[in-house]
Amino acid sequence: MFLDPIGTxxxxxxxxxxxxxxxxxxxxxxxFKIPHRTGFTVQLADGQSTIAYxxxxxxxxxxxxxxxxxxxxxxxxxxxxxxxxxxxxxx
Numbered sequence: 001m002f003l004d005p006i007g008t009x010x011x012x013x014x015x016x017x018x019x020x021x022x023x024x025x026x027x028x029x030x031x032f033k034i035p036h037r038t039g040f041t042v043q044l045a046d047g048q049s050t051i052a053y054x055x056x057x058x059x060x061x062x063x064x065x066x067x068x069x070x071x072x073x074x075x076x077x078x079x080x081x082x083x084x085x086x087x088x089x090x091x
Contacts, residue, residue: 003038004087007084007087007088007089008087008089009085010046010083011080011082011083013080013081014081015077015078016043016078016080017076018043026074029049029062029077030075032060032079039054039084040056042055052087053083053087054083054084054085054091055081055084057079057080057081058080058082060077060079060080061077061086063075063076
């Protein structure tokens with residue numbers, strides 16, 4: 001059998017928490033939920049270092065904490081960040 005691999009795509013599943021800035025948290029969610037025609041650059045953990053790559057999001061979800069006087073207070077949200085190109089290619 002002969003394999004002709006494209007390479008290894010190192011993606012990330014990232015969970016974000018709101019801390020004290022709800023407006024920025026909502027803005028970040030809005031960025032990820034809107035489809036983009038081009039990717040975006042990320043730099044994320046990889047082992048004891050980081051890896052930077054062009055990426056897109058495939059899906060995401062968020063968790064509602066509570067509603068206070070009609071205001072939705074979100075707990076966290078999670079997105080899957082997928083590389084556009086393989087970061088590790090065969091030699």
